Amino acid sequence: MTEYTLVHDAAQLVRNGDNGLDTVSGAAVAVEDGHVVAAGPTDEVVRAYPGENAVVAVDAGGKTVLPGFVDPHTHAVFAGDRADEFTDKLRGKTYQEIAAAGGGILRTVRAVREATRETLVENLLSQLDGMLAHGTTTAEVKSGYGLRPDTETKLLEAIREADDRHPIDLVPTFMGAHAVPDDWSTDDYVDHVIEDQLPVVADRGLAEFCDVFCEAGIFSVEQSRRILTAGRDYGLTPKVHAEEFERIGGAELAAELGAASADHLLEATAADAQALARADVVPVLLPGTAFALAADYADPDQFAAAGAEVAIATDFNPNCFSQSMEFAVDLACHGMRMEPGSAIRAATVGAAAAITRRDGLGRLREGHPGDLVIADVPDCEHLPYNFGVSTVETVLKAGEVVYDAR
C-alpha cells in the first residue's frame, strides 16, 4: 500500500491556477512522496485516498488550506542586532544617516566578520523557526554581510548547512555587492567582487543568484551591470535591488539583463513596470521595508496593469526585522491596498516565479510540491483581515507536518 498524508474537510482550499487563486470549498489534499496526488472536493479526494489508510490525516474543518509561502527576498543570515537604530529612526534619523554614522549594513558586516560559521548557522536556524511558524516553506537567503571572499563564503556555507538541517528549503543568493566596505573605492571593490569573490562562490557552487544593491551612492547602474554580467557568466542568475530610495535605472537594467526579479521598486515608474513585464522580470515588492522606513509603499497596481506576476517578500534583515510572510501579506493589503487574493498569490505563485521556480512551487495541484499551510480562518480573505495575529496553525513540508501550534 502506498503511504500518503491527507488533509481533509478544509473550509477553503487555495490551489492557485494560471490566473487567480482557484479556490475549492469543503476540500482535501493528498500528498504522496512529497507531491500532491489529489487536491479538490473532500469526497472526491477521500474516495481515492481514504482517511483510514493515511499515514497522517489532518482534519482542517473550518480552516483554510493554502500553499506554503515562498519568501523570495531575505537577508536572514547575520549576527548582532540593530534595535537601537530602530529607535534612532523613530527619533528622525534616516537610513542613510544611520549608515553614514557607522551603523546600517557595515555594522552588521563587522558583527558577521567576528562570528563563527557555527554561530551564523544557529542564528539562521532560529530565524527559520520563526519564518516557518508564519507559513514559509521556501526562502531565498542572501549573503552580503561579509564583503570579503572568506566571510561571503562563510555566510553562504551557513545557508547551505541550515538548508540541510531545517525543513524550509533555502535558495542561496550571492550579494557581495551589498555595500562598499570602509577604505575601498567603489570601483576597486567592484573589481574585487568580480575577480576575488565571484570565482570562489561559483567554483564551490554556493549560490544560484547574484544580487546587487543598485542605488544612488552605493553601486551605479554601470557597476551593477559589470557585476551581474560577470555573475551570469559564472551561471548565477541576476537579481537587482532597484529604485528603493532613488530611481537610477535599476529596473531597466534588470529588464536588459533578463534578471529573475527586480526588488523594492518604491520609486519605479509605470514605464519601469512595463519594461519588467515585457522582459518577464518579476517585481518583488517589500511592504515591510516601506513600513520600517516609514516610506511610501510601492504601487502594486502599476505592475499588475503592465501584466507582471507580482511577488511580495519579507526582506527580513536587521533593518526590517520581520520573519513573517503573514505580516507581509497583511501589509500588502492594509498598506499597499492589494486585495487579499492578489497578496496571497504574490506570496506563493508570484514569489516562486521570483526565484525562477515556475514549475509548480506555490500551487496545490496534482504533481506539485506538497508544501502547505493550514490557517485557522474560514477563507483566505480572513487571513489579512485578521491582522496582527498569527493564523497559521499547521505547516506541512513535502507532506510531512513540520510545525503544529494546535
Ligand SMILES: N=CN[C@@H](CCC(=O)O)C(=O)O
Ligand atoms: N537595501 C539594501 N539591503 C537591505 C537592507 C539591509 C540592511 O539594512 O541590513 C534591504 O533590502 O532592505
Ligand SMILES: [Zn+2]
Ligand atoms: Zn534586500
